[in-house]
Amino acid sequence: MGLPGLEHALPVFTDPFVIGLIVLGTIAGVIVGALPGLSSSMAIALLLPFSLYLDPVPAIALLAALYCSGTFGGSITAILINAPGAPPAAATAFDGYPMAVKGEAGRALGISAIASASGGIISVIVLLFAAPFLARVAYSFGPPEYFALAVFGLSMLASISGQAPIKNLIGGCFGLLIATIGIDLTTGVERFTFNVPELYEGVDFIPVLIGLFAVAELLSQAQNLGREKHSIKLSAVKLPSIDDLRRVKSSILRSSGIGTLIGVLPAEGGTMAAMIGYNEAKRWSDEPGKFGKGAIAGIAGPEAANNAATGGAMVPTLALGIPGSATAAVILGGLQVQGLRPGPYLFDQQPALLYGIFFAMLLSNILFLGFGLIGAKLFSRISLVPRTLLWPTVFALCFVGAYGLEQSIVDVWIMIIAGLVGFVLKRYGFSPAPIIMGLVLGSLVETSLAQSMIIFDQQWTGFLGQPIALVFFGLAGISVLLAPTRATIRRLLSEKDRKA
Amino acid sequence: MKHPDTLVGILLLGFCAVIFSLTINFPEVPAMLSQNVPPTFFPRLIISVIATLSIVLIFNGLQKTANVTERVQPAVLVTTAIIIVAGMMVSLVGTLLTLSLVAVAIPFAWGERRLRPIGILAVTLPACIYLVFSLALGIRFPAGLLFSWMT
Numbered sequence: 001m002g003l004p005g006l007e008h009a010l011p012v013f014t015d016p017f018v019i020g021l022i023v024l025g026t027i028a029g030v031i032v033g034a035l036p037g038l039s040s041s042m043a044i045a046l047l048l049p050f051s052l053y054l055d056p057v058p059a060i061a062l063l064a065a066l067y068c069s070g071t072f073g074g075s076i077t078a079i080l081i082n083a084p085g086a087p088p089a090a091a092t093a094f095d096g097y098p099m100a101v102k103g104e105a106g107r108a109l110g111i112s113a114i115a116s117a118s119g120g121i122i123s124v125i126v127l128l129f130a131a132p133f134l135a136r137v138a139y140s141f142g143p144p145e146y147f148a149l150a151v152f153g154l155s156m157l158a159s160i161s162g163q164a165p166i167k168n169l170i171g172g173c174f175g176l177l178i179a180t181i182g183i184d185l186t187t188g189v190e191r192f193t194f195n196v197p198e199l200y201e202g203v204d205f206i207p208v209l210i211g212l213f214a215v216a217e218l219l220s221q222a223q224n225l226g227r228e229k230h231s232i233k234l235s236a237v238k239l240p241s242i243d244d245l246r247r248v249k250s251s252i253l254r255s256s257g258i259g260t261l262i263g264v265l266p267a268e269g270g271t272m273a274a275m276i277g278y279n280e281a282k283r284w285s286d287e288p289g290k291f292g293k294g295a296i297a298g299i300a301g302p303e304a305a306n307n308a309a310t311g312g313a314m315v316p317t318l319a320l321g322i323p324g325s326a327t328a329a330v331i332l333g334g335l336q337v338q339g340l341r342p343g344p345y346l347f348d349q350q351p352a353l354l355y356g357i358f359f360a361m362l363l364s365n366i367l368f369l370g371f372g373l374i375g376a377k378l379f380s381r382i383s384l385v386p387r388t389l390l391w392p393t394v395f396a397l398c399f400v401g402a403y404g405l406e407q408s409i410v411d412v413w414i415m416i417i418a419g420l421v422g423f424v425l426k427r428y429g430f431s432p433a434p435i436i437m438g439l440v441l442g443s444l445v446e447t448s449l450a451q452s453m454i455i456f457d458q459q460w461t462g463f464l465g466q467p468i469a470l471v472f473f474g475l476a477g478i479s480v481l482l483a484p485t486r487a488t489i490r491r492l493l494s495e496k497d498r499k500a
Numbered sequence: 501m502k503h504p505d506t507l508v509g510i511l512l513l514g515f516c517a518v519i520f521s522l523t524i525n526f527p528e529v530p531a532m533l534s535q536n537v538p539p540t541f542f543p544r545l546i547i548s549v550i551a552t553l554s555i556v557l558i559f560n561g562l563q564k565t566a567n568v569t570e571r572v573q574p575a576v577l578v579t580t581a582i583i584i585v586a587g588m589m590v591s592l593v594g595t596l597l598t599l600s601l602v603a604v605a606i607p608f609a610w611g612e613r614r615l616r617p618i619g620i621l622a623v624t625l626p627a628c629i630y631l632v633f634s635l636a637l638g639i640r641f642p643a644g645l646l647f648s649w650m651t
Binding site: 166167174177186187190191192222393396403413419420428429446450453 | 541590612
């Protein structure tokens with residue numbers, strides 16, 4: 001199978017200016033991604049006005065490189081300080097941070113770099129050949145299918161941090177409830193705004209994320225003062241071994257496939273891919289009990305998935321003009337201000353641009369692999385900073401991250417409140433990740449449900465005529481029932497053992 | 501002694517009742533949009549799911565034996581107070597001075613007594629934030645009432 005129009009793109013691959021911009025975008029992406037609250041979407045939005053001074057190919061290549069490396073960069077702080085630099089890295093913190101606490105930060109960062117680069121490269125290669133087909137599949141989804149898919153995604157919460165499936169589901173619903181704050185788009189009615197104008201457009205995701213993860217962790221650190229010493233062990237600078245890579249190989253391949261497929265679905269970005277990637281890594285693991293305590297597959301799964309999702313997300317963005325993720329939406333805006341109209345014809349008229357984007361993403365993934373592996377030892381050194389000095393710095397970054405997006409002090413208060421609530425919830429066995437997942441999916445769930453109900457003339461039975469939706473509902477039912485069933489079987493087996 | 505899950509479940513039911521009562525006071529939908537799904541529909545659906553799961557949590561809690569929950573350490577309360585005061589101080593003394601004071605207060609509250617690293621952090625942290633975020637990225641931080649004459 002040939003690649004039509006590839007000959008027009010060859011000069012792009014050898015242009016030192018384009019390559020230089022890709023290197024710059026990759027380094028900037030890793031740094032921005034690593035800073036809590038400063039996501040790649042914010043960095044791309046900030047870069048957009050400057051990219052207008054460039055030609056379309058180098059401009060979009062720069063943004064695409066930043067997108068890929070920013071997703072990886074988010075894992076650095078997720079592993080080192082339990083504060084995901086970007087939402088897709090939230091699942092990475094589950095096992096990455098416990099490994100860093102055990103003095104294996106370098107190993108965790110190495111696994112993250114390898115898994116991220118593998119996922120990213122696999123997804124770009126897959127997309128290069130299968131983009132038209134994948135785009136057609138995603139495009140055939142209507143509101144009922146999206147609603148069912150989101151319900152399936154939420155149902156997966158029952159098996160994440162499997163010790164508390166009920167609490168995870170409550171957390172997910174709590175996130176959905178937060179997402180209803182603001183003006184209802186279909187009726188224009190204010191909901192839970194308490195006459196605060198800044199809440200009319202809803203609660204921003206970033207301040208809640210920073211609060212639940214970083215500020216709650218700051219308070220947890222205060223709770224544990226004097227109890228544990230954060231002296232780094234020598235193994236902190238040890239990179240992953242060949243045996244480690246052999247153990248996570250299947251997780252990386254599986255999550256790359258999952259991430260690519262989820263990324264290609266409009267609006268479903270790396271966060272959901274990472275959550276499902278983590279869940280699947282745990283489900284297929286021989287040692288699921290080690291997850292949450294520092295399992296390397298718990299890093300490889302979400303990292304391969306979230307970086308594979310970056311490639312997937314670009315398919316509907318380029319082929320259909322429908323953003324595959326929040327960051328892809330900003331890139332879509334970049335294409336439009338460059339005077340380009342994304343859509344199927346773009347593949348015929350702008351092959352250099354499309355192959356330039358694929359090339360930028362491919363090169364960026366290779367570059368940050370090297371950057372991550374070489375820099376892993378350097379990043380591990382962050383753990384050596386005394387926490388009495390590290391955590392005030394983290395709080396300052398949280399403050400800037402929460403404030404910077406909308407430049408609103410209300411967002412800072414949302415972050416503080418989310419942090420306090422997160423700390424209390426953590427004490428009672430609630431994990432922050434389900435709340436974040438509910439918040440991310442909230443708008444999609446409600447909008448697709450409302451649209452479905454209008455299509456079905458307010459009759460729930462309308463879903464029965466949607467086979468794809470029924471499959472997702474079935475999977476959701478299985479996912480919810482699986483956790484208590486497994487717990488019951490485990491309890492019965494242990495009772496049997498005790499009697500024996 | 502009851503398992504904490506029982507109490508958490510009861511508190512969640514109370515939370516659901518409060519949120520449900522808030523949905524009763526939502527403004528009326530304009531007549532031309534009344535054929536759409538009502539704005540109360542989705543929040544109430546979610547509230548009912550949380551309430552159902554809370555009941556399951558209560559029953560699960562009743563079947564479990566209580567475990568001792570660790571007491572909140574004074575450092576947590578002091579840190580919480582610092583964060584809240586910092587949030588209130590921003591509009592008075594501005595972001596950079598607030599973050600400088602946080603860089604002194606948190607280490608001190610956490611037992612750090614070496615003045616030199618605290619002093620360096622208190623100066624370099626707001627300086628770096630100003631250079632990177634304000635000058636390079638163009639984020640405009642609140643100057644605060646005391647320093648508003650400077651802007």
